[in-house]
Amino acid sequence: EYKIVYAAPERLASDAFVGMLSRCNVQLVAVDEAHCIAQWGHDFRPDYRRIGALLERLRPPRVLACTATATPEVRREIREQLRLGDRCAEVLRGFARPNLHLSARNVEGVAEARGAVFEALASALGDAAAPRGGAIVYAATRRQTEQWAETLRDRGWNAAAYHAGMAAEERSRVASRFADRSLGLVVATNAFGMGIDRADIRAVVHVQPPASIEAYYQEVGRAGRDDAEALGLLLCSGADVGLRRRLVTTGTDGAAAPPELAAKAWGLFRELLRYLDARTCRHDFILRYFGDEQELLGGCGHCDVCAAIDQAVDQTPEESDVESEATARVVRMALSAVARARQRAGLVAVAEMLRGVDDERTRRFGFTQLSTFGLLRDRSPIWVMDLMRGLLAAGWIDLTPTDHPVPLLTPSGAEAMRATGSLRFALPLERATSRARRAPQGRTASRASGEAGDALAALDAVGRDRFEKLRAHRAQAAKTRGVPAYVVALDRTLIEMARRSPRTRAELLEVFGMGPARVEAYGDGFLEVLGGA
Numbered sequence: 001e002y003k004i005v006y007a008a009p010e011r012l013a014s015d016a017f018v019g020m021l022s023r024c025n026v027q028l029v030a031v032d033e034a035h036c037i038a039q040w041g042h043d044f045r046p047d048y049r050r051i052g053a054l055l056e057r058l059r060p061p062r063v064l065a066c067t068a069t070a071t072p073e074v075r076r077e078i079r080e081q082l083r084l085g086d087r088c089a090e091v092l093r094g095f096a097r098p099n100l101h102l103s104a105r106n107v108e109g110v111a112e113a114r115g116a117v118f119e120a121l122a123s124a125l126g127d128a129a130a131p132r133g134g135a136i137v138y139a140a141t142r143r144q145t146e147q148w149a150e151t152l153r154d155r156g157w158n159a160a161a162y163h164a165g166m167a168a169e170e171r172s173r174v175a176s177r178f179a180d181r182s183l184g185l186v187v188a189t190n191a192f193g194m195g196i197d198r199a200d201i202r203a204v205v206h207v208q209p210p211a212s213i214e215a216y217y218q219e220v221g222r223a224g225r226d227d228a229e230a231l232g233l234l235l236c237s238g239a240d241v242g243l244r245r246r247l248v249t250t251g252t253d254g255a256a257a258p259p260e261l262a263a264k265a266w267g268l269f270r271e272l273l274r275y276l277d278a279r280t281c282r283h284d285f286i287l288r289y290f291g292d293e294q295e296l297l298g299g300c301g302h303c304d305v306c307a308a309i310d311q312a313v314d315q316t317p318e319e320s321d322v323e324s325e326a327t328a329r330v331v332r333m334a335l336s337a338v339a340r341a342r343q344r345a346g347l348v349a350v351a352e353m354l355r356g357v358d359d360e361r362t363r364r365f366g367f368t369q370l371s372t373f374g375l376l377r378d379r380s381p382i383w384v385m386d387l388m389r390g391l392l393a394a395g396w397i398d399l400t401p402t403d404h405p406v407p408l409l410t411p412s413g414a415e416a417m418r419a420t421g422s423l424r425f426a427l428p429l430e431r432a433t434s435r436a437r438r439a440p441q442g443r444t445a446s447r448a449s450g451e452a453g454d455a456l457a458a459l460d461a462v463g464r465d466r467f468e469k470l471r472a473h474r475a476q477a478a479k480t481r482g483v484p485a486y487v488v489a490l491d492r493t494l495i496e497m498a499r500r501s502p503r504t505r506a507e508l509l510e511v512f513g514m515g516p517a518r519v520e521a522y523g524d525g526f527l528e529v530l531g532g533a
Contacts, residue, residue, distance in 0.1 A: 009036075012050035018057065026060050031082070034065035035214065038077040043215070052081050063088075068221065069214040072291040096295040096517055098487045099224045102282040103304040104234040104275065106386060113235055117148075117205055118155060124203035124231040125184075128156035133202035134178065137187040138219055140208040140243060148207060149187040162188040193219060199226040206234045209244065212268035213275055213289055227483060236276050238347050238385060241392065242405040244269050249401035262401070270395065277390055277428070281306050284515065298515030301490040330376070331396075331425050334387055335409060335417040337372040338397050341365070343406045347392075347399070350407055351384040386428035456495055466498035466530065473529045477522055488522050489513060501530050 011017050029051075031037070037048035055063060065078055079088060103120075107113045117137065125131035137152070139145045142163040149161040160183055162174045171191075177183035179198055186192060190210060204223040210216050216234065224230030248265035251257040257265070271289065278285045282303040284296050299306050334354060341350050344365045352359075353367035356374025367373055376384055388407070391397045396413030399405035409417065456467060471494055478485045489497075493513035502508045508523050509516070 009045065009047040009050060012047065012054055018054060021054070022057055026058050028062040028064065029055060029058065029060050031063075031065040033067060034078050034082075035067040035070045035074050037081045038070070038074040049081060052083050055082060069218050069290070071214070071289065074214075075291075092292055092294070096283060096287060096292070096297060097221060097224065098283060098297060098300050099227055099484065100220065100230055100232050100283075101302050102220070102232045102234075102300075104236070104278070104282070105304075106276065106382070106389065107235050107237050108382065108385070109237070113207060113237065114151065116233065116235055117152075117207060120205055120231055120233045121152075121157070121185075121203060128158075131157075131184045131202075133200040134181065134183075134198055135185045135203040135205065136192065136196075136201060136219070136222060137185065138192075138204070138206045138208070138210065139187060139189060140210070140240070140247070142189060144208060145187045145189055152185060152187065157185050158183060159185040159187055162186050162192040164189065164191040190215065190219065193222055196222055197225065198222075200228075201225065201230065202228075203231040203233070205231075208240045209234060209236045209269075209272055209276070211244070211248070211265065211272075213272050213286065214268075216272060216275070217286055217290075229484065234276065236273075238389075241273070241389070242346070242399060245399045245401055245405045246403070266398075270392070273389060273392060277386070278305055293516065294520070295517040296515035297513070297517060298509070298511075299490075299513045301486060301492065301513055327425060327427050330387070330427060331391070332417050333372060333375040334384075334391055335396060335413055337370075337375070338391075338407045339409045339414070339417065340370045340372050341367070341407070343400065343408050345406060346404065347388050347407050348385070351381065351388055354384055355379065355381060383428055390425070390428060456491075459495065459498060463498045466501065467494055469529050470494045470497055470526060473525055477525055489518065489526070497526060497530065503527065503530065 007017070031048075031051055033043070034048075036043050036045040037051065038044065063082065063084060065082060065084075067074075067078070070078065075090065078084075079090075105116060107116060121128075121135055125133055125135055137148055137159075139148055142165045145161040145163050149159045152159040160174045160177070162171060164171075166174075174183065174186060175192070175196070178186050179196070181198070181200075201223045204220045206216065206219070210219060220232035220234075223232055245266065248269065249257055249262045256262075275282070275285055275289075281297065281299045282305055283300040284298070287293070287295050287297075337350055337354050341353065345353075345361075345367070349361060349365060349367070353362055353365075353370065353373055354376040356377035358368055362368055362373075376387075379387075388397070391413070392399070392407075396410060396416050397407045398410050399407055456464065459467060470489075471491075474485055474488045474494065478488045481488070490513045493511060496511050496513075497508075500507070500511065502511060505519050505523050505527070508514050508519050508527065514523070
């Protein structure tokens with residue numbers, strides 16, 4: 001009777017249902033959220049494993065498996081589990097979301113986190129009384145959603161909590177109000193989002209980090225679906241890292257998770273920590289993670305890392321893997337401090353030991369008597385904590401899966417500590433004042449605009465003429481595609497094009513901000529302009 005049947009994979013446990021399907025001459029089986037089939041992915045659901053047996057039984061002429069977030073390893077497992085064979089075509093497209101202003105920050109304490117969230121929402125939505133769109137704030141626990149919803153309501157936002165512990169009717173009411181725009185802001189766990197397709201979501205803020213890059217990109221991708229500018233802010237504190245360590249070692253039933261699954265989950269979270277500490281364009285970091293090299297932007301120009309690169313013009317935009325002996329000494333100092341702490345205290349206390357903080361706590365742990373006490377006394381508390389997180393992300397230290405996680409040296413960390421010579425590690429930058437770090441779009445845009453103006457003034461008459469023609473072409477291309485001008489190319493990119501006057505696609509790829517995706521979409525038009533300039 002029906003042309004299309006929607007079924008949850010759990011339905012495949014019913015022999016009667018599968019038998020009925022086998023009599024229906026099914027012509028297409030489409031699998032949505034196909035990453036769930038991969039045991040080593042971020043959202044494994046065992047019942048998805050039944051789909052391969054179904055396909056073998058039905059042998060439909062067409063099979064389609066779709067997912068928004070799958071690494072090369074997960075894509076390989078999808079093909080294997082669905083038994084798709086070597087002739088299956090794989091289409092990889094659509095990871096790039098250049099209209100999202102991605103930003104990530106380590107925060108220390110509730111006050112700093114609240115300030116960052118308030119500023120982000122005001123920047124993206126404007127006045128709380130009359131916001132220009134909606135927002136989702138994600139937290140890791142049910143209690144945090146309730147607390148943040150109350151905090152935001154006190155601040156004047158029309159906000160409600162959403163989590164799996166609420167009654168089904170209440171969850172449905174919150175989701176419906178958000179969808180019909182009578183509710184502007186939802187504070188939720190990852191239980192919220194499936195089926196949410198509100199186009200005017202202007203911000204997705206994570207007050208605590210999710211479990212993986214895949215989970216993060218799915219959730220932040222709910223912003224800006226109308227292709228207009230939107231903000232994605234990810235916050236993380238030392239306490240959040242400890243919380244996630246406990247979560248990955250606990251199964252859904254509250255018992256200890258199988259060691260191999262806990263190790264995999266912790267590895268996925270460590271990848272997210274690497275994203276948090278990224279020193280290259282955040283969009284390009286994510287595209288590389290998903291193996292989507294063809295969509296690399298060559299620098300989006302407006303994530304927080306690109307903005308910082310524009311502000312620090314004396315630094316290279318390439319990833320700053322430092323191999324100097326000076327860096328190696330600092331890393332070994334920190335690793336030695338973790339080793340000598342002997343799991344007596346948490347990450348913050350070890351950082352204070354390195355900084356030479358002489359107080360009741362460090363004396364109680366015996367840290368003031370260690371040779372590592374005060375080795376990094378010339379560094380700020382934030383810098384040392386950034387360093388410790390970097391060691392955690394690198395896999396050189398780990399946290400115990402206890403109620404109060406403490407750092408310990410891993411085998412690879414012990415090896416790095418004992419080795420001689422340089423280490424491949426990028427030391428953190430000394431962060432600016434909190435106010436400067438919290439300025440997202442406005443200040444970075446004006447700063448970048450000023451620097452672009454200086455670069456434009458340095459062009460000769462021929463270069464300025466080329467720039468004006470390139471800018472006119474960019475405006476037309478943006479209008480034709482219905483996208484903001486910066487998605488086509490940045491001002492800085494046009495200036496560099498005008499100065500260098502590339503003549504081939506290969507030469508265009510060497511221009512800042514012209515990654516493969518932009519060259520493929522817009523390169524020929526720019527080359528045509530330059531050829532006649």
